[in-house]
Amino acid sequence: MDSTLSLQPTIFIIFGGTGDLNSRKLAPALYNLYLDGFLPQQFTIIGTGRTKLTDEVFSEKLLEGINQFSRRGKADEAKWAEFSKHVAYQVSDINDFETYKEFGRRIDHYSKEWNAKPNVIYYLAVSPNFFPVIAENISKAKLGTDTERTRIVIEKPFGHDLESSKKLNALLGKIFDEKQIYRIDHYLGKETVQNIMAFRFANSILEPLWNRNYIQHVQISVTEQLGVGERGDYYDGAGALRDMIQNHLLQLLCLVAMESPVSFSADEVRNRKVDVLKAMRRFTPDDVRLSAVRGQYAKGWIEGKEVPGYREEGKVNPQSNTETFAAMKFFIDNWRWHGVPFYLRTGKRMHQSSSVIMIQFKDVPHYIFPTETAESWQQNRLIISIQPEMSIRLQVQAKRPGLNMVLNTVDMVFDYKGTYTNDAPEAYETLLLDTMLGDQTLFMRGDQVEAAWDLLMPVLNTWQSKTSLSFPNYSADSWGPEAAEALIARDGFHWFSLPLNGKK
Structure with a gap:
């Protein structure tokens, strides 16, 4: 700053x-x-x-x-x-x-x-x-x-659904100008999240690769070891889809997928984010069944301590139909991203607390190396870790030292702790300063909020209208329900998780 x-x-x-x-x-x-x-x-x-x-x-x-x-x-x-x-x-x-x-x-x-x-x-x-x-x-x-x-x-939450968000926007619009309204999402204030734009638009080597021709799929995972704690009354009326995907995860998706703004002005940046949300493929009832998975955690053990299931948490309905886990597959129907799946996953009482974006590039068109090197072969990946560590890693294949041609994955790493000695400001520090300065770049605009709700309403309506007979369907300290693994495995992929030491 x-x-x-x-x-x-x-x-x-x-x-x-x-x-x-x-x-x-x-x-x-x-x-x-x-x-x-x-x-x-x-x-x-x-x-x-x-x-x-x-x-x-x-x-x-x-x-x-x-x-x-x-x-x-x-x-x-x-x-x-x-x-x-x-x-x-x-x-x-x-x-x-x-x-x-x-x-x-x-x-x-x-x-x-x-x-x-x-x-x-x-x-x-x-x-x-x-x-x-x-x-x-x-x-x-x-x-x-x-x-x-x-x-x-x-x-957040800005509204409970599309109708309530429109109603709140209309009310605020009668009282304030849009330039006075700061809809805060603290994720956008995180250093690594802000660096996505810098990484994308300040480096000429990335833009030619940042499209459907070279990227195979994208994963965004925000997982928590914690349960709902004392927020049971709020969470039971919200769930993972409202609490995390509608705001945090879709914001991350927009940063990854947006076109280059003409300038760094607040409205220009936010226009490009709205473009992404409007281009995202809408869900039909069949899409909800095939491309969206919900879960609810059961009791289990985390770090040697027994923890209750969601329905046993304080202020939670013992027959609750609220999801504590959600995984979804999205498509963006535009020239840059057509056909590239974006997988989003979030949940509580998961095996690890982490926020990570993984961009997997397509395989090389022709494999020229000896067959014995294929066992360790891995496609190139760009890994943006938001927490617990802050880093950006490009994983590539390189020859291991020795007389034989043996390939293994190596990381080209930008690590905040290793690069900078000063502490990064907390997200709220950045956002409060921007509020004082009148800079709305990192804040959501009304049409952006409504576009996110509009995208998710078919899923919300389907889940609310149908009681899940399988809840609870994943244990504490797991990676979520089996159906989430099947969601991504059907396309030949698996969920990526970054080990806590940051090495793969």
Whole structure:
């Protein structure tokens, strides 16, 4: 990040200021931005919540989260003392209009104190059912009329389905300009994810190969060892398709598949992503049966500890039909990608927590080497690892040293830890800074959200209308249901997983 950036005085108003998201992500991100010199000299953070707290007690709660979750570890006492002077708390009821009138008074106070009109960022770190009432009250209090300085940040999920996302977009569109609306997907702020664009469009050697002529298939896997934990009530109404594929995984697919933008402007980049979603082949009922697999985890053992099945988790329906695993095959019907399958997979209680994109290239047209070298033969692969390690690996074949012609796979590696000594910023640091700067490149636009929902609605409707008689159908610490293996095996492939040591 560029420390010469010119930042305007800024007021952060965080709805859900006493919640988990603020404690784990937002407060640590803002504090790290402060340490790195990426907050303006004049700023304030106003946390809101129904719990009665003083400014001091609220600051102490933020400090606890920073000490536990910040990438830098525990906060320096002197620096925290300076930062905490910018932290305030307001007891508030989201449904009470008086709350918003008080926000207006605070904004006026800081405008006079700083002798400048500040940027005002409303961050909705609350349950999605509160999004409309907050937006409507902001409008009623006339707190969103400054289209240049006022922004609203909305966490996922953005809608529960296509209809609800359209309804929410329409409501926000009446109150705010699109340039004021920041639909956040933290995956897009991750360093390795941002590097996909740099890797693709800043290197001339890749573009000639980045198409159906040379790429055989693409896999995107985001797997977690964790279960639903304390999010059972939310997750049981969402499931893996809504929680992960509709946003995170489709965003990764768009970055891999998009055409080159004319420029790096926010709308130009987002236009190309929407083009991908519109070109993706829609699902028929038969496609859902053949190209989409769902699963739900049973009890099992992970790292020597027994864990419950999904239906035994807290706040989960004991007869739940909600999927905790989803695997799908997509096609993009355009000139670049016609006929190339894109396989997406995500699940909880899996064997490994990892996020990886694997691009497999087609085999060589003619094999010239002795037959005994064929046992170790592997097609070229490009592996983009987002977590647990951050790396980009190109796997190629090379001769092993010796008198005989023996081939084996070697990695050409770009490893963040091995290349850079400074810590990469957390995703929320990048996204919060972009919000302050008014840069929407890494945020989803309304039509993009709706296009993603439109693509998945046939699958959602099919799964909701039919109870799975096989649930639970995979055990904890596995790679998901057998049907997921069959999905990709029918095409002659297998799911790729990157060992934790990063070597294949």
